[in-house]
Amino acid sequence: MIGNDIVDLALAQKDSNWRRHGFLDKIFTEKEQLLILKSEYPETMVWNLWSRKEASYKIYNRQTQKRGYFPLQLECFTVDIINDFYYGNVIINEQIYFTKTEITSQYINTIAVLKVSDFDSIQFLKSNTAIQKDNGLPFYRDPKNAVLKPVSISHHGRFEQIVCI
C-alpha cells in the first residue's frame, strides 16, 4: 500500500492562512508546532508536515476503511534529512508509516509506505492511466499480469502525481 500528497506552494499560500488563530492547534501537535515556529521557513514546514499527514492518512484510510478528519492523531517524526529529502515516520495508534518528502521551491511532495524497502519499488503512473475505483479507492490494472494494484493519486494546483508499488 502507498499514499502520496502533493502541495502546490503557490496555491497553498493563496488558499490557506496558516497564521490564522486556531489553525495550527487543530492540525499540529505541540511538538510539531514547535518545529514550525522554530523553522527558518515556517510556511514550508507547515506544508511539509501536512503533506506527510495526508500521505499517511491515505494508507490508514485504506487499511482501516476509516474515514475522518483527525490530523492531530497522525504525528510526524523526522528521522533524517538528505539533500532536499526529509525521511520520517508518521505514527497513529500503533501503526507506523515511513515517509519521504521532497521539498522544492514550487511544491512539496510526500510518499508514505509501510516498509522502507517499498521506496525502491515505487512506480509513477502517467496522468492518463486508466484508474478504476472500488469502494471509492483507486486501483490500476497492471497490463503485464492483470493484477489490480492499489494506487494513490494527489492533485493540487499545477501538480498531479499517481503512484503505486
Added chain:
Amino acid sequence: MDKQEIIEKLRSIVKPYSNNQNAFDNLTESTDFISDLQINSANLVDVILDIEEEFDIVIDNQSMERMLDVQSAIEIIELKLSEK
C-alpha cells in the same frame, strides 16, 4: 436556531472553499464536504474555525473527526449549541 437556519449559515461558510459549483448549488444534508464540494482537506480546518466563530462554539477533536458532511456538521453544531 432551527435546522434550516444552520444550513443557511453553513452554506455561506463553505461557499469560498467549495470547488464544485453544481454540488454547492444543490447542497443538502447529505452533501459531503470533500467528495462533493471538493473542499481541499487543508481548508476543512478553515470551515471548522469559521463554524466555531459563526456559532460561538468550540469543536473538540472528537467532533472534528466526523466533520465531513453537512449532516454531521449540523448534528455537532446542534449539540454544542445545546450545551451552551
